[in-house]
Amino acid sequence: xxxxxxxxxxxxxxxxxxxxxxxxxxxxxxxxxxxxxxxxxxxxxxxxxxxxxxxxxxxxxxxxxxxxxxxxxxxxxxxxxxxxxxxxxxxxxxxxxxxxxxxxxxxxxxxxxxxxxxxxxxxxxxxxxxxxxxxxxxxxxxxxxxxxxxxxxxxxxxxxxxxxxxxxxxxxxxxxxxxxxxxxxxxxxxxxxxxxxxxxxxxxxxxxxxxxxxxxxxxxxxxxxx
Ligand code: FPP
Numbered sequence: 001x002x003x004x005x006x007x008x009x010x011x012x013x014x015x016x017x018x019x020x021x022x023x024x025x026x027x028x029x030x031x032x033x034x035x036x037x038x039x040x041x042x043x044x045x046x047x048x049x050x051x052x053x054x055x056x057x058x059x060x061x062x063x064x065x066x067x068x069x070x071x072x073x074x075x076x077x078x079x080x081x082x083x084x085x086x087x088x089x090x091x092x093x094x095x096x097x098x099x100x101x102x103x104x105x106x107x108x109x110x111x112x113x114x115x116x117x118x119x120x121x122x123x124x125x126x127x128x129x130x131x132x133x134x135x136x137x138x139x140x141x142x143x144x145x146x147x148x149x150x151x152x153x154x155x156x157x158x159x160x161x162x163x164x165x166x167x168x169x170x171x172x173x174x175x176x177x178x179x180x181x182x183x184x185x186x187x188x189x190x191x192x193x194x195x196x197x198x199x200x201x202x203x204x205x206x207x208x209x210x211x212x213x214x215x216x217x218x219x220x221x222x223x224x225x226x
Contacts, residue, residue: 001213003047004040005166005189007181008033010173010197023067028199030071037088037121039206047120047163051181055095055128069103072125076106080113089117093159094127095135122160129183132159136184158184165189168213172198188220 008029015025033050040048053068076090083090090110099107107125136157140149147153155161165185169178174195178186192209194201 001043001045001167001210003049003164003166003168004045005049005051005169005182005186006036007051007169007171007175007179008198008201009171009175011199013173014197014199022064023071025199026068026071030075032199032201035203036201036206037119039203041086041119043206043210046118047122047166049093049122049124049163049166049182051124051127051179053094053125053127054180055098055126055131056180058098058126069100072123073103073106076103076110080110083110083114083117083121087117087119088114089120090114091120091122091160091163092125093122093132094125095131096126098126120163122163124181127159127181129178129180133184135159155184168192168209170194170209172196172201188218190216190218 011025011029012022013025014028015022018024037048052072057068058065082088092107092111096104096107136154136159137149139157140154143157144153165187166182166189168190169182169186170192171178172194174193176193178191182189190213192212194205194209196205
């Protein structure tokens with residue numbers, strides 16, 4: 001598997017079960033992400049995309065939104081050395097212009113300074129699959145006012161056209177929906193759903209997801225030859 005994508009769901013319920021504030025669930029979620037990056041590298045996966053903040057998440061309470069933004073900002077500031085040392089290339093996919101100018105600057109700096117990494121961590125921030133398609137369509141039209149749209153020419157205007165489509169998309173916490181994540185890119189992705197809450201996602205859960213993927217027969221719309 002080349003590209004794993006994860007909908008990191010259940011931080012709030014994890015915190016509630018411990019009578020802690022929601023933000024402590026998100027902090028535990030950030031630690032889970034740290035662990036999972038290591039599992040991915042051990043498994044030879046080259047790209048990890050995680051859904052950290054959707055276009056809909058702006059509707060959450062002011063305190064939760066600003067807490068999540070602070071968490072992201074401190075992740076960026078505190079992880080740089082570790083990411084560079086481990087050859088991790090940091091990317092953000094989403095409507096970056098929605099983020100504060102300060103956070104945009106921090107993101108651009110970390111993206112630039114980790115450019116050489118061979119393992120990509122793509123964080124979906126202010127991301128929506130429909131928003132991505134609309135943004136790409138508008139950009140495409142500006143660039144190609146006279147042409148007919150094709151899949152290939154369209155793909156070049158997605159947020160990260162160089163990242164291959166995800167092979168497997170994992171969603172934690174028992175919710176069985178895709179919630180506007182990687183709409184275009186997931187056309188032929190496999191899905192794996194688990195009841196485990198994201199902060200509890202450990203190596204055993206990771207191995208289960210990979211084992212399940214390993215058993216699937218991927219036809220990509222074609223027919224397998226006997
Ligand atoms: C969903 O749980 C999770 C989120 C909306 C945020 C995910 C963010 C992190 C794991 C933060 C770390 C990310 C980085 C890149 C540092 P929920 O709040 O919807 O949980 P609930 O459904 O149980 O309420």
